[in-house]
Amino acid sequence: MLKIEIFQDDVKINTRISPGKEGKPPRTIREQDAYAHISGRFPTLMKLQVEEGQPPYEAGVYTVHSSSFVVNNFGALELKRFGQMIEPLELEL
Template sequence: MLKIEVFPEDEKFITRTIQGKDGKPPRNIYEQTAYAYLGGKFPVQMKLSLDEGQPAYVAGTYSVHSSSYLVNNFGGLELKRYGLLIEPLEVDL
């Protein structure tokens, strides 16, 4: 299971604006910093994409929600390119 952590200092999102091309309007991108534990000594910094109006994730540990996976045209498992959702990990007592 992939563990993702949001630290208290990252409980906010950053808005970036991408300028439109060919007469299209600019688009806002909402991102939040998190850290993925990929098996190395330290977690790796990553960005979580948020939908417009979606609140930032609170500090805590998460895993990737099952709706964020798909089976590709070759029968392989992939993460969706857009719409990655994470869910809180249950704390072991």
């Protein structure tokens, strides 16, 4: 299971503006830093997109929510490009 960790220092939303292309309006991107425990000794910094009006995720350990996956046109499992969610991970004692 993929472990995603948010530290207390990262309980904040970073906002940036992506300029519009081909006449489209600019887009506001809201992100929160998190760390994915993929492989190796240290976790890897990643960005979680946060929806407008959604508070930042609290410090803790999470995993990817099942609603964040889709089956693509080729029948393979993949993560959604937008609308990914995480949920608290219950750690074994």
